[in-house]
Amino acid sequence: MKEKKRVTHAKGTLRAIARLLRSHRLVLTIALLVSFAGVVVNTVAPLLLGYATDLIVAGVAGQATPAGLTKAEALDQLRAEGRTTLASVYSTVDFLPGHGIDFAAVASVLVTVVALYAGGSAANFAQERIAANVVQAVARDVRRRVEEKLAKLPLGYFDGQPRGELLGRVTNDVDNMQQVLQQTLSQLVTAVLYATGLTAVMFVISPPLAALLLVSLPVCAVIAAKLSGRARPRFAEQWAATGALATHVEDMYSGHTLVRVFGRQTLSEAEFDKHNKTTYESGRAASFLSATVEPALIFVSNLNYVAVAVVGVLRVSTGALSIGEVQAFLQYANQFSNQAGQIGSVVGRFQSGLASAERVFDFLDADEQSADPAHPVTPGNVAGQVEFQDVGFRYTPDRPLIEGFSLSVRPGTTVAIVGPTGAGKTTLGNLLMRFYEPDSGRILLDGTDIATMSREDLRSRTGLVLQDTWLFEGTVAENIAYGRPGVTREKIVAAAKAMRVDHFVRTLPHGYDTVLDEAAGISAGEKQLITVARAFLASPAVLILDEATSSVDTRSELLVQKAMAELRRGRTSFVIAHRLSTIRDADLILVMDQGRIVEQGTHDELLAVDGAYAHLYTSQFVSTLRL
Structure with missing residues (x-):
């Protein structure tokens, strides 16, 4: 049953590849016509070579027979002398007794053959x-x-895909698909055309020999189908293993410091060896199976070729065929065997590309996010009023995370969200940004349901600063201006000054034109300040700060906090934090647990209640004193 599904998947992949090629059908038609012309030319050439051979045989026959006789008389004389086989051979050519080889005619034919080739x-x-x-x-x-x-x-x-696996699909698999198509597309078309043309010509020369030669085709087809069918899943395993290996290497590279600190080199190498062995074994099996297709087909074709050669010689001896015709036929038979092997080789190599294509089209067929409304609502100036109305959400159908969540936030308010891991804090930000869609309820921005807005419009009004400082390899200025392409240098510098970035940027070798790479020597706190400046320059109405200071040192945290305080001024802000000391001045603190608000109020109000927030705060305060 599994095999049937795999074959169906392969057929669907082939149809998808055909759809890609269909848009280039005009060019492909031209290529087909050009290839057909080449096949015709190369198919005619052996016939002419056979004709040249017959001219030579006719000259030899003419020299060997007395002048003045007709061809029939010369043949009767040979038979009377007991040379019946020779008479049968000479009967297949048009010779004139007493005349030798017509070298001019032979040369003309050879020149034509050279031109054809x-x-x-x-x-x-x-x-x-x-x-x-x-x-x-x-x-x-x-x-x-x-x-x-x-x-x-x-x-x-993206949350459900290992990074190396995803990168493998969009890079390695696309490249492999391209290379295999490059190697096999023209070869397969040419081989099929050649095989078809050769078959037609061979039937013209000798239908019995052609039928004998084609006896091997069903055997070759079965061999190719069996071997290539077994190779394709192996190639799929190979590329999947390559993705897992890439994921491991990337994890070990990005975390190489921790690997060394905790002495995990040996375990890391063992894990690498495990992935490497899987890649090796699947790649070896796939390569072996695909590589055996061509020699297997050539072996069968060569056996058939020997049979054709023997029968062809016998037919020459009986006068049914001329030497030139048999020579041409054997050339065609040899070419046919080569084309059969070529098709087998192409089919074997194509399995690797087909396996990669399956992985690429699986990616392209993945479920997309819901489409934006056909006529999205575009609010005017957004003040930042945010409302969650009975919102429900779950990442998996059987595990509800947020149920019946309601909250109304006035413009310009800073809302801090705290709680244990898995309480749903970050999920609220994801829902507000429409990274995920709620299963029930609504989220309103200034009274407008965000589901009726386009994602681009919504996100242009919403800023996000994460714990992980994502900076691309560009200049400082380009990173700050990422959310405002085309902004002037003056506004970039102004944002940097407002967010306390300008001072350390000016100490860099090239200031705002310094490229942010490993050699730049930017600290984690300085990177986070650049991301804060990026959010400030984008000037969002609503701001989400998700653990934005948890990965920086204490001194840098103070700088980032001051920058974020300036960033939050006049904006509706959602601050997700584990360090409760960073959100004391929040206008509203929400304590979440299992997707519900269990407490809400200001810092002082929640401490006075002596509930969940007070216990969290006290535990952190005591832990800090112990340190």
Whole structure:
């Protein structure tokens, strides 16, 4: 049953590849015509070589028979002398007794053959060039679709995918798909055309020999189907293992300091060896199975070729075929065997590309986030009034996280959200940004249901500062201006000054034009200040600060807190924090547990209640004193 599903998946992948090629059908048609011309030229050439051989045989026969006789008389004389076989061979050519080889005619034929082979090579070159252009265009289209897909996928998809696996699908698998198509597309078309043309010509020369040669085709088809069918899942395992290996390497590289600090090098190497062994074993099995297709087909074809050669010689001896015809037929038979092997090789190699294509199209077929409304609502100036109305949400259907959550936040209010891990704090920010959609209830921004707004419009009015400081390898100015492309340098500097970034930026080698890479020497606190300046320059109406100071040192935390205090001024802010000392001045503190608000109030009010917040605060305060 599993095998049937896999085959169906393969057929669907082939149809998807065909749809990609369909947009280039005009160019592919030209390539097909050029390839057909090359096949015709290269198919005619052996016939002419066979004709040249017959001219030589006719000259030899003419020299061996007395002048003045007709062809029939010369053949009767040979039979009367007991040389029946020779008479049968000479009967297949048109000779004139007493006349030798017509070297001018032979030379003319050979020149024509050389010209035909030159034309065939030119056609093959043109066809390969066109096919290469088409494959590159297809790869470009796939990469564009991958990029567009990344923008349409919900956050949950990325949360559920290992980074190396995802990167493997959008890089390695796309590249492998391109390379395999490059290697196999033109070869497969040419091989099929050649096989078809050769079959037609061989039936014209000798239907019995052609039928004998085709006896091996069903055997070759079964061998190719069995071996390639077993190779494809192995290639899929290989690319999946490659993704797992990439994930492990990336984790070990990004966390190499911790790996060394905790002495986990040996375990890390053992894990690497495990992934590497899996990749090796699946790759070895896949390569072996795909590589055996061509030699297996060539072996069967060569056995058939021997049978054809023997029967062909016997037919020459009986006068049914000329030596030139048998020579041409054997050339065709040899080419046919080569084309059969070529098709087998292409089919074997194609399995790797097909496995990668399956993984790429699985990614492209992944469920996308819900579409924006056809006519989205665009609020005017947003003051920052946020309302959660009976919101319910769950990451998995059987595990509710947030149920019946309601909250109304006035514009300009700072709301701190605290609670144990898994309480749903970050989820509220994700729902407000529409990274996830609520299962029930509504979220309003200045009275407008955010589900009726476009995501781009909503997020342009919402700022987000995370615990992980994401900076790309660009200049400081480019990183600050990431949310406001085209903004002037003056506004970038003004934002940097407001967020206490300007001072340390000016100490960098190239100031705002310093490229942020490993050599820049930027501390974690300074990186976080740059992200705060980025949010400040974007000037959002609503701000979400998710553990924005938890990964910096105490001194940097004070600087970041001062910058964020300035950033929050006049904006509705949601501060998610574990360090309760950082949210004492919040206008409202929500204590969440299992997706519900269990306490709310100001810092002093919650301490006076002596409930969950007070216990959390006291435990942190005591822990700090002990340290």
